[in-house]
Amino acid sequence: MLIKTNRDGFCQLRNSDITDQSLYAGRRDLMKLMASGAAGAALSTWASREALAQGVSAIARPGKLASLPSVKSAVPGAVTLEKLTDYKDASSYNNFYEFGTDKSDPASNAHTLKTSPWTVEIEGLVKRPAKYTLEDLLKLSAQQERIYRLRCVEGWSMVIPWIGYSLSELIKKVEPLGSAKYVEFVTLADPKTMPGVGSRVLDWPYVEGLRLDEAMHPLTLLSFGMYGEVLPNQSGAPLRLVVPWKYGFKSGKSLVKIRFTDKQPATAWNKAAANEYGFYSNVNPNVDHPRWSQATERRIGEDGLFAKKRKTLMFNGYEAQVGQLYAGMDLKKFF
Ligand code: MTE
Numbered sequence: 001m002l003i004k005t006n007r008d009g010f011c012q013l014r015n016s017d018i019t020d021q022s023l024y025a026g027r028r029d030l031m032k033l034m035a036s037g038a039a040g041a042a043l044s045t046w047a048s049r050e051a052l053a054q055g056v057s058a059i060a061r062p063g064k065l066a067s068l069p070s071v072k073s074a075v076p077g078a079v080t081l082e083k084l085t086d087y088k089d090a091s092s093y094n095n096f097y098e099f100g101t102d103k104s105d106p107a108s109n110a111h112t113l114k115t116s117p118w119t120v121e122i123e124g125l126v127k128r129p130a131k132y133t134l135e136d137l138l139k140l141s142a143q144q145e146r147i148y149r150l151r152c153v154e155g156w157s158m159v160i161p162w163i164g165y166s167l168s169e170l171i172k173k174v175e176p177l178g179s180a181k182y183v184e185f186v187t188l189a190d191p192k193t194m195p196g197v198g199s200r201v202l203d204w205p206y207v208e209g210l211r212l213d214e215a216m217h218p219l220t221l222l223s224f225g226m227y228g229e230v231l232p233n234q235s236g237a238p239l240r241l242v243v244p245w246k247y248g249f250k251s252g253k254s255l256v257k258i259r260f261t262d263k264q265p266a267t268a269w270n271k272a273a274a275n276e277y278g279f280y281s282n283v284n285p286n287v288d289h290p291r292w293s294q295a296t297e298r299r300i301g302e303d304g305l306f307a308k309k310r311k312t313l314m315f316n317g318y319e320a321q322v323g324q325l326y327a328g329m330d331l332k333k334f335f
Pocket residue numbers: 001093094095096097098151152153187188206234235247248249250251252253254
């Protein structure tokens with residue numbers, strides 16, 4: 001994010017981004033198919049009738065990884081009807097600096113990440129500190145499908161069918177003390193399996209943070225999968241955060257520790273460049289990054305390099321759900 005710039009000032013798009021090659025249709029497309037009578041054939045390839053009847057996810061599985069069944073989410077705002085980003089793009093155009101700083105590095109290098117066994121430690125200002133195994137966490141609440149827009153601070157966005165449940169489900173279990181005001185998310189930094197950790201581009205481990213009320217918001221997702229399957233390594237396996245109204249870097253990948261504190265956590269990008277990456281980092285078209293505008297964005301796989309960029313929405317389009325969290329705050333100051 002910090003070091004990759006081109007003439008546009010930021011975003012590095014590949015030639016293939018220009019091609020619209022969607023393998024995955026959104027629900028709107030399904031409705032169209034049903035109306036056209038072509039649904040019978042289509043359903044057998046990318047959704048089972050039974051699954052639809054039971055309200056279970058109808059998103060096609062790429063079929064590469066273990067399936068992760070989920071139910072449709074009823075959380076307000078959790079399912080955008082926008083066209084899904086192609087799985088190939090979502091899993092090959094990533095930021096995961098532990099595996100390199102190029103967008104293609106994580107997909108090439110993250111096969112070395114060992115995701116089992118995996119534990120997540122909950123510590124700090126909670127009544128019930130604990131070490132959860134991945135298996136415990138997977139079972140802690142029903143897996144839901146959430147179709148979120150995620151916008152990177154660099155000016156590109158994707159629409160991804162994530163699978164997981166609200167982080168608040170876990171937070172309620174561990175019972176934060178009254179003094180807990182923030183949540184710190186610490187991710188894996190293993191030099192043996194993560195080649196990027198040897199570089200000094202960031203102060204490892206990659207750490208992110210949220211205010212406790214942001215972490216408790218039902219849209220804040222603890223995610224274990226996408227497109228009907230467990231997360232591919234490059235997307236933050238075996239579990240990551242997805243905070244859809246904030247720039248993508250707030251969504252820490254491959255979490256190993258969740259710490260409750262009374263002080264605002266020092267986060268990786270804020271430590272690297274405090275004037276560029278604030279603690280809040282809410283998507284805000286009215287507050288420019290010091291080196292580029294945040295007013296527009298390109299949807300990966302849809303908006304080619306020469307297409308007009310689309311307008312970025314306040315809080316990435318989730319204003320109705322999260323605007324209240326920031327009532328009365330000067331968002332230019334708390335960027
Ligand atoms: N988490 C870790 N551990 N390391 C990273 O480098 N990059 C962040 C975020 N989480 C990052 C991370 C950034 S800059 C973005 S835009 C998103 O992950 C990218 O997520 P994606 O692979 O789903 O696009």
